[in-house]
Amino acid sequence: MEYQMKVLVTVKEVAIVQDGFEITGTEINDDHLDYDLNEWDNYAVEEAVQLAEAGDDVEVVAVTIGAEHSEETIRIALAKGVDRAVRVWDETIADADLLDVETKSRLLGAVVEREDPDLVLSGVQANDDSFGATGVALAEEVGFQWSAVVNALNTETVLDSGVASVRRELEGGVEELTDVDLPAVLTIQTGINEPRYASLRGIRQAQSKDITTCTIEDLGLSEDVVESSLDITDMYKPESKSDAEYFDGEADEQAAQLADILQNKGVVTE
Amino acid sequence: MTVLVIADHRRGDLRDVSFELLTAGRELADAAGTDLHAAVISGNTEAFADELNREGVDTVHAVDYGKEFNHDVYSQAVTELTKSLEVDFLLVPNSVNGLDYAPAVASRVNWPYVSDAVGLDYSDGTLGVTREMYGSKVETTVEIDDGQSVVSIRDAEWPPAKGDGNAPVLTFNADINEESIGSTVTGFKEVGGGEVDISEADFLVSIGRGIEEEENLELVEELVNVTDAMLSASRPVVDNGWLEKNRQVGQSGKKVAPDVYLAIGISGAVQHVAGMKNSETIVAINTDPNAPIFDIADYGIVGDLFDVLPELIKQFGAEPPNF
Numbered sequence: 001m002e003y004q005m006k007v008l009v010t011v012k013e014v015a016i017v018q019d020g021f022e023i024t025g026t027e028i029n030d031d032h033l034d035y036d037l038n039e040w041d042n043y044a045v046e047e048a049v050q051l052a053e054a055g056d057d058v059e060v061v062a063v064t065i066g067a068e069h070s071e072e073t074i075r076i077a078l079a080k081g082v083d084r085a086v087r088v089w090d091e092t093i094a095d096a097d098l099l100d101v102e103t104k105s106r107l108l109g110a111v112v113e114r115e116d117p118d119l120v121l122s123g124v125q126a127n128d129d130s131f132g133a134t135g136v137a138l139a140e141e142v143g144f145q146w147s148a149v150v151n152a153l154n155t156e157t158v159l160d161s162g163v164a165s166v167r168r169e170l171e172g173g174v175e176e177l178t179d180v181d182l183p184a185v186l187t188i189q190t191g192i193n194e195p196r197y198a199s200l201r202g203i204r205q206a207q208s209k210d211i212t213t214c215t216i217e218d219l220g221l222s223e224d225v226v227e228s229s230l231d232i233t234d235m236y237k238p239e240s241k242s243d244a245e246y247f248d249g250e251a252d253e254q255a256a257q258l259a260d261i262l263q264n265k266g267v268v269t270e
Numbered sequence: 271m272t273v274l275v276i277a278d279h280r281r282g283d284l285r286d287v288s289f290e291l292l293t294a295g296r297e298l299a300d301a302a303g304t305d306l307h308a309a310v311i312s313g314n315t316e317a318f319a320d321e322l323n324r325e326g327v328d329t330v331h332a333v334d335y336g337k338e339f340n341h342d343v344y345s346q347a348v349t350e351l352t353k354s355l356e357v358d359f360l361l362v363p364n365s366v367n368g369l370d371y372a373p374a375v376a377s378r379v380n381w382p383y384v385s386d387a388v389g390l391d392y393s394d395g396t397l398g399v400t401r402e403m404y405g406s407k408v409e410t411t412v413e414i415d416d417g418q419s420v421v422s423i424r425d426a427e428w429p430p431a432k433g434d435g436n437a438p439v440l441t442f443n444a445d446i447n448e449e450s451i452g453s454t455v456t457g458f459k460e461v462g463g464g465e466v467d468i469s470e471a472d473f474l475v476s477i478g479r480g481i482e483e484e485e486n487l488e489l490v491e492e493l494v495n496v497t498d499a500m501l502s503a504s505r506p507v508v509d510n511g512w513l514e515k516n517r518q519v520g521q522s523g524k525k526v527a528p529d530v531y532l533a534i535g536i537s538g539a540v541q542h543v544a545g546m547k548n549s550e551t552i553v554a555i556n557t558d559p560n561a562p563i564f565d566i567a568d569y570g571i572v573g574d575l576f577d578v579l580p581e582l583i584k585q586f587g588a589e590p591p592n593f
């Protein structure tokens with residue numbers, strides 16, 4: 001018997017800083033920021049879409065907490081096969097200094113309550129803030145089971161028996177095999193699959209897919225959900241600790257100096 | 271007030287970060303004028319408690335429950351310990367297992383969670399945590415208002431605690447609710463085996479995302495050929511399926527320490543550096559002068575690998591492939 005299943009994927013549009021960026025106060029000037037779908041979430045989206053393709057009746061919904069321009073990134077997920085999306089945002093969220101793990105898990109938790117998914121896939125970490133925590137905190141918030149740093153998921157058992165058989169990638173080339181009861185949140189590690197590129201057809205279809213916007217009020221939460229006892233008080237470029245000897249000149253000169261070093265160290269003999 | 275640190279162990283051994291946590295915890299406890307408690311959960315707790323009993327530790331708690339890590343057991347035990355020991359600062363490892371229980375504990379005790387600390391500074395009732403953002407391109411200070419918090423610390427940022435301690439070792443009877451355990455660890459698997467063992471090489475030529483396309487690997491392979499080196503890689507190259515898992519250097523790959531490690535188009539993320547920082551000599555080629563890999567490099571080339579590698583291949587008397 002196959003489950004009718006709903007998979008929710010949390011996706012974040014992350015900021016990527018360009019060379020030569022400057023910091024004002026505790027923020028990076030936005031003329032040196034690019035935006036993209038978080039690397040880990042790209043794998044989570046692919047995993048969800050693969051589940052939908054393997055199952056008979058699986059709906060995949062993406063959710064993000066993000067400003068309007070994040071819709072561009074959400075469309076990428078829609079183009080890859082996500083059915084529809086929910087975007088949480090309003091003035092209060094925009095004005096918050098820091099969306100910490102607690103705030104994010106409460107906002108996403110309210111969406112989970114509304115959508116009632118069987119499985120939530122999130123990324124191990126967001127490339128920009130790197131908390132590495134939102135997925136597990138979300139599970140705790142909504143009373144789901146969870147598993148962190150998942151690099152393999154058995155599609156059959158998820159669809160057929162309501163158990164996620166996963167591999168957790170530990171340190172040093174060791175993987176832990178774990179069974180997790182649904183409903184559950186899995187935080188997805190890179191390399192779990194091969195994320196597809198959006199096809200032209202997918203991109204066209206994505207234009208007509210629904211992105212529903214939700215405010216804090218729509219979610220039935222109060223504004224103090226964004227209050228945080230964390231405060232970013234300083235942001236700076238780390239001092240270079242480098243005492244490397246640099247090889248200058250054109251590429252051929254640099255290469256010659258490097259070749260000398262390799263020979264001196266005795267790892268290359270001529 | 272108490273500082274509590276939670277040890278990390280796997281398959282019979284305490285992991286190094288456990289002892290680093292003791293150092294970080296002691297420093298924080300000194301600054302805050304509190305005691306330092308350490309706890310170990312599951313496994314051979316008696317032996318582990320003994321090992322954790324190092325200088326500066328005031329009390330060791332042992333929670334004897336099961337053999338290996340289970341996040342449901344950890345979440346419950348750590349939450350109980352935190353409540354019953356009147357803990358103010360809970361320090362946990364930012365290990366893969368730490369990622370699997372610390373956010374849940376923070377949520378249960380309703381404290382803020384700050385992850386991957388590289389520095390802690392306590393003064394006037396405020397804890398300041400130094401951490402990195404944007405792939406190590408910036409460092410930030412996060413201040414925690416009322417202090418009480420769960421903080422995970424990065425590997426290898428604090429020296430391990432040394433010296434024998436004489437702390438009492440107490441058994442802590444955590445009231446584990448078995449019904450709420452929704453995950454079962456069924457086993458372990460070693461990955462990254464096979465014929466290639468990059469940890470045996472004297473000279474590793476290691477390639478990162480800077481290579482851009484699978485076809486371009488040919489260039490690096492040619493360099494490997496002419497120099498008789500061994501080829502290794504950072505994670506994205508392996509994630510993309512361009513090289514086997516047994517070529518991956520780093521936290522979740524292999525630890526290597528060759529005579530020379532040549533990092534090409536690799537930024538030097540902490541999880542990569544964890545696997546190669548003990549190399550005798552480190553050389554980095556990267557277009558970004560601020561790439562963190564240069565912080566640990568002995569020699570550096572700020573340049574484009576597509577310019578430098580062909581020249582390097584020529585240096586050894588071979589003809590670079592055409593691009």
Ligand SMILES: Cc1cc2nc3c(=O)[nH]c(=O)nc-3n(C[C@H](O)[C@H](O)[C@H](O)COP(=O)(O)OP(=O)(O)OC[C@H]3O[C@@H](n4cnc5c(N)ncnc54)[C@H](O)[C@@H]3O)c2cc1C
Pocket residue numbers: 124125149366405477478479480481503504505506507518519520521522523524534535536537538539540541542545555556557558561573574575576
């Ligand atoms: C739990 C966990 C475990 C992980 N385990 C590992 C692990 O075991 N090993 C590992 O490596 N990573 C691991 N990672 C991933 C790690 O965080 C980084 O994402 C990864 O190391 C980045 O690889 P990279 O340096 O090749 O890519 P990037 O960070 O994208 O860097 C690419 C670099 O190439 C440079 N570059 C680009 N073009 C050129 C050019 N033409 N010439 C020269 N330079 C160029 C860029 O300036 C940049 O510095 C792990 C992450 C997590 C969360």
Ligand SMILES: Nc1ncnc2c1ncn2[C@@H]1O[C@H](COP(=O)(O)O)[C@@H](O)[C@H]1O
Pocket residue numbers: 010011012013038040041063064065066101104121122123124125126127129130131132133134135
């Ligand atoms: N603003 C956000 N909107 C949606 N999902 C998010 C957001 N922030 C974090 N997440 C999810 O949580 C994961 C871990 O993020 P973090 O805990 O911030 O490192 C990400 O990979 C996302 O899947």
